Amino acid sequence: GAVVSQHPSRVICKSGTSVKIECRSLDFQATTMFWYRQFPKQSLMLMATSNEGSKATYEQGVEKDKFLINHASLTLSTLTVTSAHPEDSSFYICSARDLGGRSHIEQFFGPGTRLTVL
Amino acid sequence: AQSVTQLGSHVSVSEGALVLLRCNYSSSVPPYLFWYVQYPNQGLQLLLKYTSAATLVKGINGFEAEFKKSETSFHLTKPSAHMSDAAEYFCAVSRNTGTASKLTFGTGTRLQVTL
Numbered sequence: 066g067a068v069v070s071q072h073p074s075r076v077i078c079k080s081g082t083s084v085k086i087e088c089r090s091l092d093f094q095a096t097t098m099f100w101y102r103q104f105p106k107q108s109l110m111l112m113a114t115s116n117e118g119s120k121a122t123y124e125q126g127v128e129k130d131k132f133l134i135n136h137a138s139l140t141l142s143t144l145t146v147t148s149a150h151p152e153d154s155s156f157y158i159c160s161a162r163d164l165g166g167r168s169h170i171e172q173f174f175g176p177g178t179r180l181t182v183l
Numbered sequence: 184a185q186s187v188t189q190l191g192s193h194v195s196v197s198e199g200a201l202v203l204l205r206c207n208y209s210s211s212v213p214p215y216l217f218w219y220v221q222y223p224n225q226g227l228q229l230l231l232k233y234t235s236a237a238t239l240v241k242g243i244n245g246f247e248a249e250f251k252k253s254e255t256s257f258h259l260t261k262p263s264a265h266m267s268d269a270a271e272y273f274c275a276v277s278r279n280t281g282t283a284s285k286l287t288f289g290t291g292t293r294l295q296v297t298l
Contacts, residue, residue, distance in 0.1 A: 108288045174226040
């Protein structure tokens with residue numbers, strides 16, 4: 066149980082295009098999802114917290130117009146990187162929390178999406 | 184505010200030797216503490232967590248960690264390293280407020296296991 070999937074696992078795009086990354090909780094309802102960014106050999110930096118049916122809460126320094134987050138259902142959150150540039154190349158990881166179920170303090174992580182912008 | 188410090192960005196041990204990965208935390212409220220493992224190009228897998236119950240926490244793959252409030256530490260140990268333990272390990276803290284809270288991660292420790 067507590068499986069979180071991400072799609073795609075790897076994406077390469079041209080500079081200026083937009084890329085959408087999906088995060089799904091497969092066997093539980095995720096009332097809260099988190100999006101992280103990880104640069105090579107570095108730690109995870111929280112970008113935003115996504116609550117189902119409401120606007121995402123962005124961390125300081127994260128451009129909300131560039132990183133669009135939608136959490137339209139209890140099992141799906143999407144992160145869209147708009148007008149991507151090479152500096153947006155990174156490993157993006159989502160996590161999900163089930164406030165109503167198994168553990169309200171634990172986050173279950175997806176396998177990550179490697180974005181490369183040429 | 185809360186933070187985590189992981190001493191040693193890289194630790195190398197021989198197979199069969201003791202593994203000790205250090206983590207110190209800072210939190211203005213009682214914390215929840217976590218250790219995660221990350222293999223290359225993969226997400227994070229929870230090894231163990233401290234949630235204010237027993238101070239000695241046992242996790243998966245033979246790992247355990249002890250919460251020491253007086254030392255503000257939550258070091259990760261394993262008696263005997265295996266080659267498959269080579270990975271990146273992250274310590275993380277969140278606030279123990281009874282409701283969902285954000286995780287703050289340490290900078291990670293890369294564990295190398297040699298023959």
